[in-house]
Amino acid sequence: MPRQPANISKRPWLLSLIWPARPEPAKSWKIARGRLAFAAFFACLCFGGIGAQALQLAVFSENAKSYQKPQSVAERGLIVDRRGRLLASTLPVMVLHADPKQLLNPRRVANSLAPLISDKSADDIYKLLGKNTRYVELDRKITPRRHAEILQLGLPGVFVSPSSTRLYPQGQEAAHLLGAVDVDGKGIAGIEAGMNDALARGETVQLSIDLGLQAILRREISSQIERFEAIAGAGLILDMKNGEILAMASLPDFDPNHLMRSTDKARFNQAAKGVFEMGSIFKILNTAIALETGAVQIKDRIDVAKPIRISRFAIRDYHPFKRALNISEILVHSSNIGSAHMADKIGPQTQRAFMDKLQLLQPSNLEIPENARPLVPQNWGRIASLTISFGHGLSVSPVQAAAAISAAAGDGFYIEPTLIKRSTDAPLTRSRIFSPETARAVRSMMRLVVAHPSGTGNFAEAKGYLVGGKTGTAEKIKAKGYDRKANRVSFVGTFPAHDPRYLIFAMVDEPKGQKFSYGYATAGWVTAPIVKRVVEQAAPLLGVHPIAEMSPEMRLNLLPEVIIDGEEAVYASF
Amino acid sequence: MRIILIASLLIALCGGGLYLVKTSVDSRYDELARLKREIQLEKKNTLVLEAEWAYLSRPDRIQTLSSGLLAMQPITKDRILPLQAIPMRPGTSISKDEGASGGDGPNVLEASQQPKVPSLSVTVPKARPVALTGGAR
Numbered sequence: 148m149p150r151q152p153a154n155i156s157k158r159p160w161l162l163s164l165i166w167p168a169r170p171e172p173a174k175s176w177k178i179a180r181g182r183l184a185f186a187a188f189f190a191c192l193c194f195g196g197i198g199a200q201a202l203q204l205a206v207f208s209e210n211a212k213s214y215q216k217p218q219s220v221a222e223r224g225l226i227v228d229r230r231g232r233l234l235a236s237t238l239p240v241m242v243l244h245a246d247p248k249q250l251l252n253p254r255r256v257a258n259s260l261a262p263l264i265s266d267k268s269a270d271d272i273y274k275l276l277g278k279n280t281r282y283v284e285l286d287r288k289i290t291p292r293r294h295a296e297i298l299q300l301g302l303p304g305v306f307v308s309p310s311s312t313r314l315y316p317q318g319q320e321a322a323h324l325l326g327a328v329d330v331d332g333k334g335i336a337g338i339e340a341g342m343n344d345a346l347a348r349g350e351t352v353q354l355s356i357d358l359g360l361q362a363i364l365r366r367e368i369s370s371q372i373e374r375f376e377a378i379a380g381a382g383l384i385l386d387m388k389n390g391e392i393l394a395m396a397s398l399p400d401f402d403p404n405h406l407m408r409s410t411d412k413a414r415f416n417q418a419a420k421g422v423f424e425m426g427s428i429f430k431i432l433n434t435a436i437a438l439e440t441g442a443v444q445i446k447d448r449i450d451v452a453k454p455i456r457i458s459r460f461a462i463r464d465y466h467p468f469k470r471a472l473n474i475s476e477i478l479v480h481s482s483n484i485g486s487a488h489m490a491d492k493i494g495p496q497t498q499r500a501f502m503d504k505l506q507l508l509q510p511s512n513l514e515i516p517e518n519a520r521p522l523v524p525q526n527w528g529r530i531a532s533l534t535i536s537f538g539h540g541l542s543v544s545p546v547q548a549a550a551a552i553s554a555a556a557g558d559g560f561y562i563e564p565t566l567i568k569r570s571t572d573a574p575l576t577r578s579r580i581f582s583p584e585t586a587r588a589v590r591s592m593m594r595l596v597v598a599h600p601s602g603t604g605n606f607a608e609a610k611g612y613l614v615g616g617k618t619g620t621a622e623k624i625k626a627k628g629y630d631r632k633a634n635r636v637s638f639v640g641t642f643p644a645h646d647p648r649y650l651i652f653a654m655v656d657e658p659k660g661q662k663f664s665y666g667y668a669t670a671g672w673v674t675a676p677i678v679k680r681v682v683e684q685a686a687p688l689l690g691v692h693p694i695a696e697m698s699p700e701m702r703l704n705l706l707p708e709v710i711i712d713g714e715e716a717v718y719a720s721f
Numbered sequence: 722m723r724i725i726l727i728a729s730l731l732i733a734l735c736g737g738g739l740y741l742v743k744t745s746v747d748s749r750y751d752e753l754a755r756l757k758r759e760i761q762l763e764k765k766n767t768l769v770l771e772a773e774w775a776y777l778s779r780p781d782r783i784q785t786l787s788s789g790l791l792a793m794q795p796i797t798k799d800r801i802l803p804l805q806a807i808p809m810r811p812g813t814s815i816s817k818d819e820g821a822s823g824g825d826g827p828n829v830l831e832a833s834q835q836p837k838v839p840s841l842s843v844t845v846p847k848a849r850p851v852a853l854t855g856g857a858r
Contacts, residue, residue: 179722182722182726183722186725186726186729189729190729190733193729193733193736194732194733194736197733197736197737197740200740201740204743204744204747232775232778233771233772233774233775234775236768236771236772236775237768238768238769238772239765239768239769314772316772316773316775316776316779317775317776317779317780318779318781320779320780320781358780359780361780362780362781362784363780366781366784610798611798612798683795683797684795687795687796687801692801692803693798693801
């Protein structure tokens with residue numbers, strides 16, 4: 148075997164290290180063992196090292212994971228207005244609490260914490276800390292600075308833990324609508340309760356409400372309540388084209404951030420939960436039904452000289468007329484006798500059927516729990532039908548009344564009102580109740596209530612915006628029948644009258660006659676000006692232009708041949 | 722024997738690679754968690770700031786501020802005009818005016834020519850057309 152060593156010497160040194168030549172058998176056995184031992188040792192080292200590292204990592208990462216607590220469940224969703232302005236939000240807060248068992252010196256702890264807790268004295272805190280429990284809540288909302296100061300004190304047994312609270316940054320604005328949540332963050336009233344599921348999932352709820360309009364409406368009703376020393380009020384603004392409620396106010400109201408400080412009366416949402424006899428504003432519906440069914444024609448005249456006597460009741464007029472009035476005059480002068488005669492021609496059955504179609508006989512369907520059940524007469528006979536014609540005997544909520552009148556004064560469609568912003572591409576369900584001709588006649592008459600010098604709603608005239616409307620003054624039901632002195636006055640206005648887009652409803656409870664109103668506290672004095680001022684402020688926000696005097700479109704959309712007090716009516720008086 | 726050696730070497734390499742990947746994944750998880758915490762914190766801060774903004778811009782506060790500091794009133798009917806009601810400037814004069822001012826060079830407006838702004842009196846803006854469609858629903 149002389150070739151072998153020669154071969155070895157031929158190979159390059161580096162290659163021989165990786166791929167050595169076959170050595171002599173005796174030597175190779177030794178080498179093989181050595182290599183085997185080396186390889187085994189190295190493999191053990193590597194695998195041992197990796198294994199140990201892996202084990203350590205696995206154990207360590209288990210620990211590491213426990214530091215990353217799963218994030219808290221979805222925070223309650225926001226409530227925003229139609230333009231995205233924040234109405235309700237959930238904010239993180241720090242809760243200060245203590246474990247009395249861990250306290251070393253309760254007296255000292257109480258003394259040192261007292262200056263840092265706003266609404267509790269040192270004695271109060273001491274009393275709390277003396278309780279036989281493991282958890283005492285000292286303050287729910289502590290500011291970051293207080294938080295830092297409390298940590299600086301370094302008191303054992305006193306803890307600060309994160310929590311959250313529901314905040315209503317707009318305060319009293321839209322308080323009834325928003326409602327409130329309980330301590331567990333569950334909605335108990337208003338949208339908070341009605342949309343609780345969506346909010347609990349963390350979804351943002353966008354309302355149809357416009358905060359600006361809401362503020363205007365609330366301010367105007369509130370100032371009129373003050374001027375006339377009234378006890379309460381309510382109002383709403385409705386988009387007649389799609390049923391969205393743009394503002395809804397009920398006064399007195401409350402601050403939802405401090406729900407417990409409010410009274411039951413303040414928490415009552417009169418606009419949706421209250422049912423009232425609406426008074427003369429129901430004459431709009433009566434006129435519309437009479438014209439729609441053909442019970443009367445627009446030029447018919449009805450004698451209103453004599454009061455109607457039916458069993459023990461007598462139907463009288465506030466301003467008696469000694470002559471026959473036409474249908475427009477009955478609405479413009481608000482004649483109870485005329486309306487009752489019209490109801491007689493309609494008949495109770497038909498009247499009831501229309502009221503049903505206008506959703507006045509069942510609770511409204513707003514997205515809040517506060518939907519009032521209307522008070523419907525048990526026996527809808529002749530007496531009921533005559534009184535309902537001028538708004539007595541059937542009690543409905545302002546929301547229901549507004550939606551029904553929107554059908555009569557708008558395009559003749561009933562659209563279910565809503566508090567949630569409608570998406571523009573979603574189909575709108577609306578049912579035709581009145582023909583376009585009826586609606587045209589009704590809105591012409593409503594315009595005359597405001598525009599005609601002898602109309603009852605002159606104070607609602609916002610120049611340029613063509614307000615149409617109807618006053619309603621209803622005596623309140625007291626212990627024995629109706630109380631002549633305690634009235635509930637309301638006004639329903641629409642604008643612009645030739646193509647009504649927005650409906651404004653305002654109601655004031657028990658206004659008292661004032662010097663500047665010559666002792667009057669009627670709807671024309673109290674609520675009509677609210678509508679005027681709301682229209683003047685809201686129209687620019689809503690993009691409604693002032694209308695040119697007697698423009699062609701106005702002539703087209705209002706009846707030209709209405710006769711009031713022997714003269715042809717004029718719709719605009721600029 | 723060689724095959725065992727090569728295989729064990731490969732396994733060792735794989736192990737080492739796996740270890741590197743795992744540690745880098747772990748550090749990325751940490752980074753992710755940190756970012757998530759940061760986002761959570763920022764969201765909370767945003768919520769607080771949004772609430773604060775809503776509180777500061779609530780209508781009754783704006784009303785109080787405006788009635789105290791600004792002499793603003795609801796826009797009356799006579800302040801709103803349709804766009805057509807504004808007479809156009811004579812067509813030719815527009816380009817001529819612009820050409821003239823452009824040719825005069827940059828130092829046209831001297832101190833004496835600058836419009837005098839009274840320091841204390843309130844300037845009343847002239848009635849001008851209000852955009853009716855902007856922001857309207």
